[in-house]
Amino acid sequence: MKAIVFEKIQQLRIHEKPIPTLTTGDVLIEIELCGICASDLAALRGDVSDYAPPVVMGHELAGIVVESRHPDVKIGERVTVNPMLSCGVCPECQNDLDKYCNTIAGIGHDIDGGYAEYMRMPKHGVDTGKLIRVPDSVPPEELLFLEPLGCCLNAMQETLFKNSVAILGAGPIGLIFTQLAKRAGLTTYLLEPLAHRRAVAETLGADLTFDTSSEAIAQFQDITHGGVDTVISSTTNKASVIALAFELVRRGGCVNFFGLAPDGETLNINLEELHYAGHKLMASWAFSRASLEESRQLLIEKALNFEPLLTDRFPIEQGLAAFDNAGAGLGVKTVVHP
Ligand SMILES: [Zn+2]
Ligand SMILES: [Zn+2]
Numbered sequence: 001m002k003a004i005v006f007e008k009i010q011q012l013r014i015h016e017k018p019i020p021t022l023t024t025g026d027v028l029i030e031i032e033l034c035g036i037c038a039s040d041l042a043a044l045r046g047d048v049s050d051y052a053p054p055v056v057m058g059h060e061l062a063g064i065v066v067e068s069r070h071p072d073v074k075i076g077e078r079v080t081v082n083p084m085l086s087c088g089v090c091p092e093c094q095n096d097l098d099k100y101c102n103t104i105a106g107i108g109h110d111i112d113g114g115y116a117e118y119m120r121m122p123k124h125g126v127d128t129g130k131l132i133r134v135p136d137s138v139p140p141e142e143l144l145f146l147e148p149l150g151c152c153l154n155a156m157q158e159t160l161f162k163n164s165v166a167i168l169g170a171g172p173i174g175l176i177f178t179q180l181a182k183r184a185g186l187t188t189y190l191l192e193p194l195a196h197r198r199a200v201a202e203t204l205g206a207d208l209t210f211d212t213s214s215e216a217i218a219q220f221q222d223i224t225h226g227g228v229d230t231v232i233s234s235t236t237n238k239a240s241v242i243a244l245a246f247e248l249v250r251r252g253g254c255v256n257f258f259g260l261a262p263d264g265e266t267l268n269i270n271l272e273e274l275h276y277a278g279h280k281l282m283a284s285w286a287f288s289r290a291s292l293e294e295s296r297q298l299l300i301e302k303a304l305n306f307e308p309l310l311t312d313r314f315p316i317e318q319g320l321a322a323f324d325n326a327g328a329g330l331g332v333k334t335v336v337h338p
Contacts, residue, residue: 003056003116004319004336009046014319017056017116025123027131028067029079032140033313034114035060036326036334037148038171038236038260043109044323047263052110058336059083059107060147061114062140070126078138080146081121082130082292083107093128096288115319117338132292138299142306144335145176146295147287149304152176154291155232155284156184160254162229163187166220168245169235169259170197170209172309172333177232178206179304189220189228191248194329200308217247230254237261246279254280309333 005015022028037060043051051057065077086093086101093101107113112120121131134143152173163186167177170192181188182205190206192198198209208223210216221227227250235241237259245255257267267281274281287295298304311331314322316338326334 001117002316002338003112004058004316006040006044006051006053006055006057008053010044012044012320012323014317019118020112020120022067022069022120023123025070025126027065027070027073027079027121027126029061029063029119029121030066031058031061031063031114031116031119031338033062033144033335033337034058035144035148035172036322036336038173040108041323041327042236042260048260050106050109055108055110056112056114056116056119057108058114058116059109060144061108061119062143063114063119066118070123073126073131077133078136078140078143079121080132080134080143081107081125082132082287082289083109083113083147084286085111085122085125085128085130088124088128096290098289099286115316115336117316129289132296134296135300141310142299142302145172145304145306145309145333146292146299148172149176149298150287150292150295151285152180153294153298154287155256155258156180157291158282158284159230159232159256160280160282161186162253164189164224164228165230165232166191166224166228166248167206168192168231168233168241168248170194170201170332171235171329173258174234175200175204175309175332176304177234178204182206183303186230187228189224191216191220191244197329197332200332203308204305212244217244220248224248224250226250227253230256232256233259235259238265242267249279251276252278252280254282257281257283258285310335313337 086098312334
């Protein structure tokens with residue numbers, strides 16, 4: 001089978017690999033689609049270190065079970081995965097904080113993931129509830145968003161909200177946040193330099209969108225009378241974005257630095273200023289089992305619109321072009337298919 005292998009920083013290759021063989025309890029998934037995540041791009045750039053190359057990347061996958069050695073899993077079921085395989089017994093795992101487990105193995109990070117024709121889900125993952133099944137009414141084009149939506153739902157639960165929110169970045173995550181913010185009844189502003197992405201945000205219900213020019217920011221501050229209650233930064237948190245977040249939030253408001261940061265980026269804050277500004281600073285990342293289950297339910301209910309998000313498809317053979325496409329911010333979500 002063909003697979004996209006992350007070999008080392010700045011090195012991605014298409015490989016011919018044997019179809020994974022199963023042992024007792026394992027499941028073989030034939031991949032239908034797999035989304036390219038910003039974290040995959042960051043790993044390739046060397047900005048994040050939680051990947052263990054060489055590995056087949058890809059954790060936003062949709063597929064069909066084609067072989068099962070597990071008594072609870074049937075051939076033909078449409079599935080995705082909770083990509084964080086953890087021990088299942090430590091206090092973190094017992095409290096649905098699997099991401100803080102000391103023995104985590106990430107699908108598409110440490111063990112082979114979805115940028116391939118087939119993927120093996122190990123018995124341990126099935127036994128700990130990490131194989132997620134959906135009815136056939138959820139097409140792969142929507143199922144691949146189960147994990148990103150789960151990340152956003154987790155963040156929505158953690159973030160402090162009042163009436164208004166500004167979302168930085170209209171990538172797939174920012175556009176999911178836009179829809180969740182509107183569902184939560186918030187006045188939703190979106191800031192994004194790329195016009196084609198702002199246009200999508202408008203079709204998905206953003207009340208107002210802005211580019212990030214100084215004129216646009218001045219206009220934003222006028223309209224919001226000095227800032228919004230909440231800022232969610234769902235773009236790369238480089239210095240200019242961090243500064244922008246503080247320009248957009250009102251005194252006493254909350255900033256959630258959801259996006260990844262470039263390697264070595266720091267937050268420099270004068271504590272006395274922070275004290276009197278009363279800002280609530282936080283970060284949310286990844287998902288919980290509960291947020292993935294909520295995500296699954298929303299997909300089944302067709303509560304969100306993913307159609308304008310899935311813009312660019314590439315076969316595995318053109319995996320390098322797919323990564324270039326995603327890295328350049330072309331379209332919105334780039335996906336890979338066998
Ligand atoms: Zn992801
Ligand atoms: Zn654990």
